[in-house]
Amino acid sequence: MQLRGESAGADVLFSSQDDIALYLVDFINKAQHRVWVSANEFSLPDVAQAIIQAKVRGLDVRVLLDASQTGPDKNNAAARFRAGGITPLIHSRNRGMHQNFVICDDDRVAFGSAGFTAAAMQKARAGTPSKKTADNFNLFVGVPALAKQYATEFERLTSESAR
Structure with a gap:
């Protein structure tokens, strides 16, 4: 569902019906700057590739991952980003x-x-069992105050993290 105002808008997405x-x-x-x-x-992988391509385009790209996304598996998220030229920060201060x-x-x-x-x-495909999760994700555009609040929280989380 799309919600639009004069200068702002939102896409409200549900995994039961949208491929988030x-x-x-x-x-x-x-993205043009960050x-x-x-x-x-x-x-x-498609989202990871979009993030890596943003780095290739010269944008300020930072990735913060939970400590569970590291480990010996060379296909883990941290390894994937490192292979793409992004050194992720690993948050391990709190469990999860x-x-x-x-x-x-x-x-x-x-x-x-x-x-x-x-x-x-990703929504369930036709002919497959229904999803076990019911998740949402919301995309907000034209809301600088919201972006600023999330940037402040991102900075706080990264200050608690390691490379």
């Missing part, structure tokens, strides 16, 4: 950092209950 990952890739691809990402879980959001530029924020996984962000 597709919207998120487009949201990131439209892409900051905070993720508890991350296993979406559950803040999932993306800040693009100074006026766009995406956040919701969905983790960055196929199970959470």
Whole structure:
């Protein structure tokens, strides 16, 4: 569902009916200055590639991951970002950092209950069993005050993190 005002708008997405990952890739691809990402879980290659491409385009790209996204598996999220030229910050101060959001530029924020996984962000395909999760993600455009609040929280979280 799209909600639009004079200078601001929002896409309200539900995993039961929307492929949130597709919207998120487009949201990131439209960034012109910055892409900051905070993720508890991350296993979406298309979204990771959009973030890496933002770095290639010269944007200020920062990625904050929960400590669970590191480890010996060379396909983990931290390794994927490192291979793409992004050194993620790893948050391990609290057990399970559950803040999932993306800040693009100074006026766009995406956040919701969905983790960055196929199970959470991609709707069930026809003929497949219904999803076990019911998640949401909301994309806000033209809301600088909201972006500023999330940027402040991102800075706080990164101050508690390590490379």
